[in-house]
Amino acid sequence: MPASPYLTSLRERVGHDLLLLPAVSAVIRDDRGRVLLARSHGDEQWALIGGGLEPGEEPATAIVREIREELGVDATVDRIIGVYGGERMFITYPNGDRCAYVTAAYECRLGSDSFTLEEDELADVAWFMREDLRSLAAQPYVVPILTDAGLYD
Template structure:
């Protein structure tokens, strides 16, 4: 994901120190039940669409904005499906981050899926039985989006 200006400003003071950041991600379905994925420019892996909310921005608004910015697809945000703190990530430039991700189930309402910025190499819809290689946490989010269960979170004491 591209680094927002406000994080660059923090990095000017914090250097490469670990930053705890909010994150949002989406499992976007179309009318055919396919899932929208982007092939990331930074690591070439297929992934759910994700991003970082701007300061003061509501998470659901942030993910709707991120999906449209990255893919050209306009979505209705239907519900929260997972809340999860990820592992620490060290980027090639040495920056360290850990994200608290809020993942939402979304429904595509308009737009054509396309690469819409420099964060993706490709954007495509995939049938559930034809998903490309995905990290386990992406597959878990898709499974949760398909269920009627309330939002998933790590229970206290199970970390």
């Protein structure tokens, strides 16, 4: 999904400078206890489904929207896991844009396991068992969220 009009207007004013942005992340589990992770184009590290909030948007509403946009399915929010920030949440995009995110992580369930990936954003998604998570190359922010969700020790 391309940048929102709000973010685009900010970037027109500040260029590639660091922006502090609110975001949401989803810990999506299935009935077998697996967790769903995704990889973006050009990034070999696994991440959680998620994205930025729009002005005036409630975080729980935003994560349902992000799941629908990225996976093409409806979701239910079960609970908030926690709120995360700090250096793990800094990212520099290929175009040079720098962001520091503060993300609210939610445990979610999907209405269907038949995905239609947002091809401009996601290269791949896969389900992983808890015991497989330690061996994955994941974005730095993923481990503390999965630890708090009880999936990583």
